Amino acid sequence: MKLMDLFVKMKGDLNEIEAELERAITSDHTLMTETSVHLLKAGGKRIRPIFVLLSGKFGQYRLDVMKNIAVPLELIHMASLVHDDVIDNAETRRGQLTVKSKWDNRIAMYTGDYIHGKALTVATKLDNPRIHQILSKAMVEMCIGEMEQIRDFFNTEQSVRQYLLRIRRKTALLIAISCQLGALAAETDEKYANRLYRFGYNVGMAFQIRDDVLDLCGTEKQIGKPPGSDIRQGNITLPVLLALHDTSLRPKLLQEIERIQSADGAAADTSEALRLIRSSNGIKQAEALADRYTQKALTALEGLPDLAAKKSLKDIARFVNKRNY
Amino acid sequence: MKLMDLFVKMKGDLNEIEAELERAITSDHTLMTETSVHLLKAGGKRIRPIFVLLSGKFGQYRLDVMKNIAVPLELIHMASLVHDDVIDNAETRRGQLTVKSKWDNRIAMYTGDYIHGKALTVATKLDNPRIHQILSKAMVEMCIGEMEQIRDFFNTEQSVRQYLLRIRRKTALLIAISCQLGALAAETDEKYANRLYRFGYNVGMAFQIRDDVLDLCGTEKQIGKPPGSDIRQGNITLPVLLALHDTSLRPKLLQEIERIQSADGAAADTSEALRLIRSSNGIKQAEALADRYTQKALTALEGLPDLAAKKSLKDIARFVNKRNY
Numbered sequence: 161m162k163l164m165d166l167f168v169k170m171k172g173d174l175n176e177i178e179a180e181l182e183r184a185i186t187s188d189h190t191l192m193t194e195t196s197v198h199l200l201k202a203g204g205k206r207i208r209p210i211f212v213l214l215s216g217k218f219g220q221y222r223l224d225v226m227k228n229i230a231v232p233l234e235l236i237h238m239a240s241l242v243h244d245d246v247i248d249n250a251e252t253r254r255g256q257l258t259v260k261s262k263w264d265n266r267i268a269m270y271t272g273d274y275i276h277g278k279a280l281t282v283a284t285k286l287d288n289p290r291i292h293q294i295l296s297k298a299m300v301e302m303c304i305g306e307m308e309q310i311r312d313f314f315n316t317e318q319s320v321r322q323y324l325l326r327i328r329r330k331t332a333l334l335i336a337i338s339c340q341l342g343a344l345a346a347e348t349d350e351k352y353a354n355r356l357y358r359f360g361y362n363v364g365m366a367f368q369i370r371d372d373v374l375d376l377c378g379t380e381k382q383i384g385k386p387p388g389s390d391i392r393q394g395n396i397t398l399p400v401l402l403a404l405h406d407t408s409l410r411p412k413l414l415q416e417i418e419r420i421q422s423a424d425g426a427a428a429d430t431s432e433a434l435r436l437i438r439s440s441n442g443i444k445q446a447e448a449l450a451d452r453y454t455q456k457a458l459t460a461l462e463g464l465p466d467l468a469a470k471k472s473l474k475d476i477a478r479f480v481n482k483r484n485y
Numbered sequence: 486m487k488l489m490d491l492f493v494k495m496k497g498d499l500n501e502i503e504a505e506l507e508r509a510i511t512s513d514h515t516l517m518t519e520t521s522v523h524l525l526k527a528g529g530k531r532i533r534p535i536f537v538l539l540s541g542k543f544g545q546y547r548l549d550v551m552k553n554i555a556v557p558l559e560l561i562h563m564a565s566l567v568h569d570d571v572i573d574n575a576e577t578r579r580g581q582l583t584v585k586s587k588w589d590n591r592i593a594m595y596t597g598d599y600i601h602g603k604a605l606t607v608a609t610k611l612d613n614p615r616i617h618q619i620l621s622k623a624m625v626e627m628c629i630g631e632m633e634q635i636r637d638f639f640n641t642e643q644s645v646r647q648y649l650l651r652i653r654r655k656t657a658l659l660i661a662i663s664c665q666l667g668a669l670a671a672e673t674d675e676k677y678a679n680r681l682y683r684f685g686y687n688v689g690m691a692f693q694i695r696d697d698v699l700d701l702c703g704t705e706k707q708i709g710k711p712p713g714s715d716i717r718q719g720n721i722t723l724p725v726l727l728a729l730h731d732t733s734l735r736p737k738l739l740q741e742i743e744r745i746q747s748a749d750g751a752a753a754d755t756s757e758a759l760r761l762i763r764s765s766n767g768i769k770q771a772e773a774l775a776d777r778y779t780q781k782a783l784t785a786l787e788g789l790p791d792l793a794a795k796k797s798l799k800d801i802a803r804f805v806n807k808r809n810y
Contacts, residue, residue: 187625187629189629189632189633191632191636192628192629192632243594243595243598246591246594247591247594247595266571266572266635267632267635269568269571269572269594270568270572270628270631270632270635272598273568273597273601273624273628273631274625274628274629274632276598276601276624277621277622277624277625277627277628278625280605280617280620280621280624281618281621281622281625283621284614284617284618284620284621285618286614287614289609289611289612292605292609292617293606293609293610295605295609296602296605296606296608296609297602297606299598299601299602299605300512300599300602300603300606302602303517303595303598303599303602304512304514304517304599306595306598307514307516307517307592307595307599308514310591310592310595311516
């Protein structure tokens with residue numbers, strides 16, 4: 161089951177967003193258009209636009225207004241992926257060649273900058289300065305999150321709190337503001353916008369934790385890249401940190417992580433590290449934390465009017481927390 | 486003589502901009518603040534803020550408003566430099582280590598993204614949507630210009646027109662909108678904003694042509710990096726294209742460029758290529774074109790009220806066209 165199947169009623173609007181995404185990145189510059197369209201066609205769950213549209217339902221929903229925030233949020237996400245693939249030296253994403261691998265690092269860097277610029281060009285059609293302020297601050301926080309990830313590569317001494325702060329910036333914030341800005345663009349009650357922000361933030365936290373679990377437990381077919389990619393590049397995620405708390409596993413796991421670090425990147429064999437982590441309670445404990453964030457997300461929705469959109473948001477929150485794709 | 490010496494009267498305001506630039510890039514993230522401050526302290530002519538402030542003098546000049554556009558424009562310029570240094574594999578700029586060389590490519594990429602985000606955060610304090618539209622479109626064009634530069638590396642068949650289009654996007658546009666947005670932020674007459682745009686555009690073209698000449702004829706002390714850097718990385722600039730038009734030099738120069746291309750980047754000896762270019766009429770013809778752009782810039786100022794700022798803009802245009810730093 162795919163997320164979009166949940167939204168038969170929204171299909172028309174989501175198709176319009178898809179068309180608008182393509183229009184937004186098309187320019188008379190052939191190569192830039194080609195790299196950006198490649199990135200767009202590689203797919204994605206479009207979870208940010210979905211949250212924008214559903215949140216807009218709590219106010220004056222007008223697709224021609226909503227798309228001016230749905231499109232920039234998805235483009236900002238896409239731009240961050242193309243830069244991350246340079247940093248992570250990733251050959252594939254979602255089973256497709258990355259821009260840096262199909263073209264090169266230089267082209268990937270400018271493609272990211274280009275998509276960023278295009279995102280802003282669309283957003284400037286909205287004249288509410290608060291929307292722009294929230295958007296630009298989130299962009300800064302996202303960069304800081306990415307930098308923290310680099311700083312903490314192979315840092316097995318980091319705390320769970322450090323991990324949570326990092327994924328907050330890296331992932332949860334953009335999903336939180338997708339809900340908030342969808343609400344603000346539809347001029348909802350300020351109270352609703354705040355509740356939707358909290359909903360998005362908690363769904364985002366659950367989403368990233370699930371993503372990190374999947375990278376350790378999923379199959380290449382499920383996740384579109386080889387499992388263990390995170391640990392191979394030094395990204396120490398929650399289940400790993402929790403597994404390291406198990407004193408009987410810790411020495412062996414530390415040794416494996418050190419071996420992966422000394423091996424050269426893509427060549428490193430992660431199978432023993434994955435086996436150790438899967439045998440620990442780290443996965444279960446991480447899933448329990450994702451459950452707690454999901455619960456908080458559902459609680460944040462209480463107090464919102466009982467629209468169909470509220471039911472859909474609940475469904476997505478539960479879906480994100482069970483996903484295996 | 487330094488450009489800033491021309492502006493004793495503006496010194497207070499420029500110092501305020503300098504302080505604001507530092508405030509803007511400071512965050513509680515130590516590394517990001519450190520890399521950005523390094524970039525800021527490495528200097529720069531601050532020509533974009535100067536143009537913003539002078540253009541604002543034709544309207545309601547309020548420093549606390551003007552700085553919200555002067556700071557973003559300089560930051561956007563800085564962000565593009567830090568990304569360019571990754572692409573160009575540049576070790577030094579203005580005689581200082583680049584971010585990519587003092588830290589690494591990954592950190593330089595996110596530093597650029599971070600500074601971009603901070604630029605927008607400051608700009609969103611202005612609530613004129615037109616300013617944001619012009620700014621975001623220019624950011625897209627700048628990326629396209631950078632991509633065109635990569636595409637045309639070592640392309641000795643490119644036309645002068647291709648070169649001019651590229652520097653238009655890469656350099657002249659940001660200077661043009663510095664003048665235009667300075668005027669718009671000060672709510673000048675629309676006619677004045679258009680004239681100032683044209684002034685900035687033409688100064689920007691002259692500026693980049695002079696920059697390209699300097700890279701071929703200046704000393705390392707003058708330009709803060711080894712001469713011949715452009716040709717070493719494959720950036721075929723106007724004087725080179727014009728030198729290639731000289732049939733007596735063309736075969737030898739083509740051979741040298743080919744040799745530089747096969748040699749590995751930083752190691753390539755450019756002395757013979759530089760000697761050939763300097764012996765051609767390419768330098769003089771390029772300077773003549775820079776003179777023509779400067780003349781057009783001065784003409785664009787006609788019709789503006791005779792303020793001290795008009796005199797200063799004229800002085801800068803002439804200064805840019807004679808600069809050897």
